[in-house]
Amino acid sequence: TVLIIDFGSQVTQLIARRVREAGVYCEIVPYQSAAEGFRRIRPKAVILSGSPHSTVDIGSPRAPDEVFSAGIPVLGICYGEQTMCAQLGGKVEAGHHREFGRAFLEIEDDCALFDGVWARGTRHQVWMSHGDRVTAIPAGFKIVGTSTGAPFAAIADEARKFYALQFHPEVVHTPDGAKLLSNFVHHIAGLASGWTMAAYREQAVEAIRKQVGKGKVICALSGGVDSSVAALLIHEAVGDQLTCILVDHGLMRKDEAQSVVEMFRQHYNLPLILVDASDRFISALEGEADPETKRKTIGRLFIEVFEEEAKKLGGADFLAQGTLYPDVIESVSFSGGPSVTIKSHHNVGGLPERMNMKLVEPLRELFKDEVRALGKELGLPESFIGRHPFPGPGLAIRCPGGITREKLEILRQADAIYLDEIRKAGLYDAIWQAFAVLLPVQTVGVMGDGRTYEFVCALRAVTSVDGMTADFYHYDMNFLGAAATRIINEVKGINRVVYDVTSKPPGTIEWE
């Protein structure tokens, strides 16, 4: 087992993901209980995560001392590097050297972490996100890589098997990062591969049968991959003891709800109810401009509607959810500990207590791309599995400023045209997620011989593997020009189109 100590980075669970991809079991433990976790798990290697903290601050988190005295390999990432240096006799300074996003690492020396991946004297893209930096390394360490903003971007003490990186190897924008983590667990820690997806379906079906028994299960279907895969797996396990409910909140894309229902009816024979609650949601949201209020209102109404529908069915014993591993890790990054809440994600939380139901969460162990692989196993059409993610709060969070029915309709039209152009250009699968945003800004234009004063539409497209980090998609300008022309010509209410070229971080994928 590899122990990952979580200091509250937004991407800690990606470290787990990469270790698991390398076929090695790992557990994430929050730093507050790291000493206890260390004793319980007795890990063969330890990875220290990043953090929003500064090691320079009094009381900032530290790794338990036994991590460094147990004679096992340790890898520090970002804050993990800094605390490692601070704890082993190096020096860290705050501020002034902020480095976010793409950076380049010069390989200065050989190092077991780089074996077969990076050779001395070469230069490689890495992803940085730090405010502080190391200014002196502890005795025994050597510099193995540098970047413009971080002279100690990669350091190693090969005798003790201590390694530390200022950049994030776990994110996909460090293209070779997974190989470095694989080197750490395989070559350096000597751990063998074992974990695979193959037997997961059978195991999960068995576990669901055991948990549910003869009970009744209801599932909130969103049309997304996660809830769909969860529903199919549970249906395979307990058949028509499962009923799915799809709540149309009026914030979906054009024809979305209908096409999801059709897909299910065409390919699967499972009980599915479509509820049109659009009026109720839109009435509650009209005029609302605050992103968090929008999210919370939608979450609350969703629970109300779902509860009413479930009552009509005579209640249920279990609620099925497509909860993924990133949502359940008992980790400071995700449980409102010292890490910052960026957005309140919409899910059906709160329902089980209110309705006295137990949860069935067959995807708890999986990450998004593992869920896609499972969906394929279960026979979901490729086109459905490959769909871009769509947020629970839907178009409401793509309509900054006060929501009106008119603006939602303008947005829905622009979005449909944009996606149509993407599909026609054969770009859909190359993009992780693409959508239009309707800005609460009007600008002057000239159409025909007249003056116009209409809204601005922003187009967004990003590449990502997990949604945790993202880069904007580099379109050909001709494509953007053509899409913009079509939107302005065909959508009344928009007279200007702009393209969003922000990566994540520092931006998020959605605008709210």
Ligand code: XMP
């Ligand atoms: P952000 O905007 O946080 O989004 O970079 C990361 C990914 O999550 C999606 N997203 C959501 N999905 N409920 C969801 O089911 C939500 O409330 C929600 N908010 C954002 C977003 O579309 C992107 O894929």
